[in-house]
Amino acid sequence: MAELREIDGLRLTILRGGGARFQAAVTGALGFELPEVPNTVAGCALWLGPDEWLVVSDMDMSEALEAALEGEHRAIVDVSDARAVLELSGADAPDVLASSCRLDLRALESGCCAQTGLARVPLLLEPREGGVWRFYVGRSFAAYTRAWLEDAMALQSISASP
Amino acid sequence: MMRIECPWCGGRDETEFHYGGEAHIMRPENPDALSDEAWADYLFMRANPKGVHAERWMHAQGCRRWFNVLRHTVSHEVVAVYPMGTPRPDLPETGA
Amino acid sequence: MTGPRRLPNGGRIDRSRVLSFCFDGRRYTGYPGDTLASALLANGVRLVGRSFKYHRPRGVMTAGAEEPNALVLLEPGRFAEPNLRATEIELYDGLVAESVNRWPSLRVDLGAAAGLASGLFVAGFYYKTFMWPPSWWNRVYAPVIRRMAGLARAPSEPDPELYEHRHVHCDILVVGAGPAGIAAAHAAAASGAHVILADERPRPGGTLLDGPAWVGDEEGAAWAERMLAEMSAQVLPRSTAFGYYDHNFVALAERLTEGLSPAERGGRPRQRVWHIRARRVALATGAHERPLVFPGNDRPGVMLAGAVSAYIHRYAVLPGGRAVFLAGDDSVYAAAREFARHGGEVAALVDLRTDSAAEANGLLVLRGAVPLRTFGRGAVTGIEVEVNGTRRRIACDMVAMGGGWNPAVHLFSQSRGTLRWDDESRMFVPGLSAQAERSVGAAGGRFDLEGCIAQGAEAGVTFACELGFEASALSATPAAPAAQPGVLPVPPKSQDKAFVDFQNDVTAADVALARREGMQSVEHLKRWTTLGMATDQGKTSNINGLALMATGLGRPPAEVGHTTFRPPYTPVTFGALAGRHVGALADPVCRTPMQDWHETAGAVFEPVGQWLRARYYPQLGENMREAVARECRAVREGAGILDASTLGKIDIRGSDAAEFLNRIYVNGWKTLGVGRCRYGLMLGEDGMVFDDGVTTRIGEHRYLMTTTSGNAAAVLEWLETWLQTEWPTLRVYCTSVTEQWGTITVSGPQARALVEPLVEDIDLDPAAFPFMSMREGWIGGAPGRIFRIAFTGELSYELNLPWRQALPVWQRLVEAGAVPYGTEAMHVLRAEKGFIVVGHETDGTVTPVDLGMERMVSSRKDFIGRRSLARPDCLRPDRKQLVGLLPEDPLEVLQEGAQILEAPRAAAPVPMLGHVTSSYWSAAMERGFALALVRGGRSRHGDQVWASATTGDSLVRIVDPVFYDPEGTRLDG
């Protein structure tokens, strides 16, 4: 069994920058330290690159960040619309994912995240508590990604049936 | 299909990467000062060795960072991964 | 009982159910657990196929993946599968199969006439003939050759079934679930490692199921079952590892519906391709038995000895009544004993050697014998052998042969491991590994059961330890018993055909002929004779072929070498490799916020990159030209709206952003004011135009770049590449915001009137909001931006709205009277203005100077591609340059891609001056017009030339490429 749903209402912000001052200022604004370990999540920030994070929150963080980072070399870019958020859950979710995802899913647990490809679509994968797999995927690709996953779910349930 | 070690994300399948060809080809400081031959050398001429090749890869579906790789062009063995801007590391002779 | 040759008991079949099946129109019965081959043999069917070239009658020769003869077309019709091996098809009720490569029937095959002329049709004969008269080759010979060739008919209907993929990582992959593989998986899994054990067959056990086997005092099959029950490995039956690729990547094809009739499959995916990345791989793929090469060795009824034992034990089928066993190694004795024990009559055990000590259990043994020929019309009725100089003819209905064993080193070799010829055992065995892998059991050249198991377990433990799991040490693998090498073939003396490659009809004489003609390398032998190129890929023939060549050359096999093992190990279905990337899921489709709307509106779409863009919106009764003309008029006379959401958008930030743009674009960026827009052109380092678009300075150190729709990802990567590799010190960040902003272009004299009601805080007055500038504000209740840029030449507002809020604004604009126009009208409108489109006016060979944009090209700075523009070829005055064209017949619309000629077409070759890059009907001018690249065109305005198209040649006049409103008076509405 697996289930797929779309999550609405999250604010997504790309944050770019680096260095101690930057880190400190971000910590001040967000209340937690940005994850420095690649492919991990801290607070509400997901690691995307050595100087790049995705901040996921209920409210717009960009003003606070802009204010805190005044004078720093940084980028704060709202991508709330640019990416759709999907969540796949259920016992079959890993098998559904394995229909196209080439990551070692065994190595992924909550607290991690990974950018990768699924069915030729680039996306960001975040395993969450309770066996939930969250995807952040380019908005224009969302329909295709859903269709792919729904197809994989259907095949999975047929194969699983005796 | 190869597995390539992204210096940030670790080993990922080749399909996540874009290949960038030979590494360490510096864009000339002052192109105008170059002869047509020298410019052609920069633009087109490549080492293309059979053996260990210094090359660039970008983790396109991942962290989107470029990095350098030493890879054997026959065995496809990846013998070193190192950051952009650092010189090619010395290697003990590999028999691969 | 299902067939006269079925034994009353035994076998791993389910006798509780009788299955009925049909072969070549005749009905037979069998049991679950049978293969098509075993069921046919049980029914006494011996003729099952015809060979490729001579159409010789053939029977089942093996019991597995190496079968060269028994090929069938399974389920003619929608579920057709060509060229399957009957030895691998699991029987199901209602199965229908046909033999292949025969006409009109298997028994009476006219193609067998080729066999009569086989004296001519030796290896390589094609190359020596069919050349006279020359015209006959294409008309007569080749079509006949083609009709004769090929095995089964190709399927002709779309595939009703589905295939899927799975990607997994594991610690240890074990290929082959015979004793060695089971032992390896068991030992490895016990350590807690994640182990996958795959076997191509439906049931694990390997050769343990083929004959009597004891592991200690446990019966072999029971041992296998117990071990499997005990271990926590993931077991994949019916899964063939078909390719071993770089970095321990192994691909498997799993057959999910094997043994089920089409009706029983219930929409289940038919096959699944596993992509396994394993940290360690154990190859326990067993060995293939080597046929003997002697005249008449291809008659139906001649089988491999191991297969005879397998048919008895797996399927309770005694494939013959009275048999001659031809032994090239000791394992044939065991098969003969089994045959006799199960009621078969062993007419003789003919040993080609003189020195075997194998136990014959009272069977008649003829030592030092040479098989001379076989007899029989449909199937074998006897064999002649020579023993000590005397010839003996022995009547029989089956000949079981075995020349020794070839380790199944296919995957090992694919992994780039090097093979070693072992003189003692006379076989190629795995030598140096190239990857994290080990061959164990028969695949590694080990043939004693105890040794196979010990070797497997040792590999399992070693792997587990290497990977950091705790595994208990085992007792060491016992020393291998003395090698019992089989025999290698020697060239037979007789004229009768002695087959080496059964499917492709390559005989020992062909090998000798190839040698005499100089085709002495095994690779030449293969390509000259097609040895090893059939659907079995030489599993039974390669070693015999190279051994014959070695003997002929008087060189050791090690020197002669082997041909290359290539994936797949056994054939893999195309559809399975394609997986779910078919039909609607073939390739991602990118959708804009207005995509649903376009679909509802009946738009015709065109692929642009991964997008499907609305090309035009035909209204009732309109053809494309009418629709596009209407859309164009709407823009020129009223207002149109275009969904431009597909344009690439890149947010560029940082204190060095202007410097960065300066290096990327041909033109200068340092003077652009905040809120202003500028058109930019970027080149490859070779000086050729790569992309273009408008970039806007939206803040002190912040720009928004737009790119062409198809190039968005490439441009972002281009920017990142330069930043990361050449200019890491530039303080610039680039972020894609393509899908953040839905983009609606409102264009036409009425544009302002349409936009005005939507905006709350932006003054649209041209004085306050001039051309090539940008304003931020609220649009239709959403925070957005408006750009005054115009690809149509009309007053235009390009609205950027948050993606999810774009559709309502679009709908409001439509309701207010804006006419949606598609990419085709957009192209017409921009071409009227002489604006280029990358991909129309450029093809990777066009510089900005060619496009007449030399004034844009800054001389005060360096930029990517600049130096290339100074190369001699880029300075030629006769380069092709962008011009406009007007057909002398105003009603004519030139063909895009028409070539420009000085004079009407003459005899080829005709010098060409250039070509039409874009051509349309202009509703505004009420005439056809075009853009073109023409040699030295800029200095030729006014000249008449010809446009030469597939549809004919037309007289055209070269003009300035700006056709419409050259002064730009319409920009402000």
Add this chain to the structure above:
Amino acid sequence: MARYSILSLARNALTGHRDWPKLWRSPEPRPAYEVLVIGGGGHGLATAYYLAKEHGVTDVAVVEKGWLAGGNIARNTTIIRSNYLWDESAALYEHALKLWEGLSHELNFNVMLRQRGVLNLAHTEHDVRESIRRVNANRLNGVDAEWLDAAGVKAFCPPINISPDVRYPVLGATLQRRGGVARHDAVAWGYARGADARGVDIIQHCEVTGIRQVRGRIAGVETNRGFIGANKVALVAAGHSSMLADMAGLRLPVESHPLQAMVSEPLKPVLDCVVMSNAVHVYISQSDKGELVLGAGIDAFNSYGQRGGLHVLEDQLAALMQLFPAFSRVRMLRSWGGIVDVCPDASPIISKTPIEGLYINCGWGTGGFKATPTSGWTFAHTIARDAPHPLNAPFALDRFISGALVDEHGAAAVAH
């Protein structure tokens, strides 16, 4: 050279085929040759053949590091066509096609040229435009070319799917009727036999390990079988060109990539023409033996491994499923890879070099099989006369300096 004919075949059948002569000798290398050709692939052998036949230069050796014709000539998908966009290429490939048309007789060796027609499919408006552009250019250059709409494609190639409901529908295609396929190995063997008969020494298992120059002039080559002197050395080593050029201190605008191909199990005739698609990236034909022969694009990275990744084949088959859904249940029998030498402009180099006595022929990338006859013909001319023939003059090394590239990427579809 013993001539092949129906009679000779019948005569030999009577004597049990005992008396066929060797196709070529296996001579020991002599100390020196006038011309030494490095590379016993199709192009090297054709070069030697035409040196002897057209220019009377018979003091020639071809040295091959492995078995004769085991490089790309042994592993290509055998597509032959001449419908290239630019005048320079069209002239070159059309000359080749004309030679192909008489080759079996010229060589007295049936190379099994089958002119079944080559379709280059168009799937987007862009493809359509560029296809028509090429058709027009071809016709004006005297190359046969037609533009077919989707219905025309279906009529010419019945098994193809032209439904508009697929992701990349077939909008039309260019057709070159004279295009087709040939038996790749036979081409090399035929040239080898012809060259050998004219006195050329073909030396297999002889690997060049160094190129000796004396005072800026070629003196000969070092090989694993010793030094062989030569007045002129011709590099025709396809995927290994950079390696050899490097031995002479030359850098080339060439990179070596894997290019993969595959065959299906043999089937009764089902596809009578060659179908190529750039946009969805696959090309297919059916051989005389009945296999479907398929290829795709190169693997992205540099390699001398003669193998590539499975994903390339998977993508290619997914593309095929759009074009030929009925082939879904056909099975892949064998896949393999070659090493293709790719130039930045997807055009070859047939050229003198800055080193006196050294000539180079390379950069054919994914598409040199079809050019084999002319590649050899023009190269022989260049070597014998020490000057290019007008046909290959545009394909000199110095075009990379002047910028006069012959860019066949943009419009000429997949360059096979």
